Amino acid sequence: MRFDTKIGIVVRDDLAAWQRLNVTAFLAGAVAGGVPGIIGEPYEDASGNTYLAMFRQPVLVYEGGAEAIAKAHARALAREMDAAVYIEDMFKTDHDEGNRATVRAVTAEEMPLVGFAVHGPRNGVDKVLKGLRLHP
Numbered sequence: 001m002r003f004d005t006k007i008g009i010v011v012r013d014d015l016a017a018w019q020r021l022n023v024t025a026f027l028a029g030a031v032a033g034g035v036p037g038i039i040g041e042p043y044e045d046a047s048g049n050t051y052l053a054m055f056r057q058p059v060l061v062y063e064g065g066a067e068a069i070a071k072a073h074a075r076a077l078a079r080e081m082d083a084a085v086y087i088e089d090m091f092k093t094d095h096d097e098g099n100r101a102t103v104r105a106v107t108a109e110e111m112p113l114v115g116f117a118v119h120g121p122r123n124g125v126d127k128v129l130k131g132l133r134l135h136p
Helices: 017-034 066-078 088-092 096-104 122-128
Strands: 005-012 059-064 082-087 113-121
Touching: 005 017, 005 066, 005 122, 017 059, 017 082, 017 113, 059 066, 066 082, 066 113, 066 122, 082 088, 082 096, 088 096, 088 113, 113 122
Parallel strands: 005 059
Antiparallel strands: 005 113, 082 113
């Protein structure tokens, strides 16, 4: 099935494995919580156990250097796409309020991004993420 929209998550290529996974999880949660209708129905197995609902469409994870991520982020903002950010200082906080404070303290151009997520029309997301490579 081909979707009209796309979910892309970008992580910086010099992060430790645990950081890449952490950033990806937080950014996926942001898309899930911020885009109405993107989550499907709950799952149930043949034994009657129920499981949480997931995204209705694939999530593609990309990687790139700091400069490439900053350029892609700027393109997402210029296109006014739904986006979420994760910056370096968020690794130093241990709660949501602290995370929001770290983002609030810097301008978009000065953000020390370690990752961001974007959701929108397929062709728009492709243009935003142009030049980034799929995460191996």
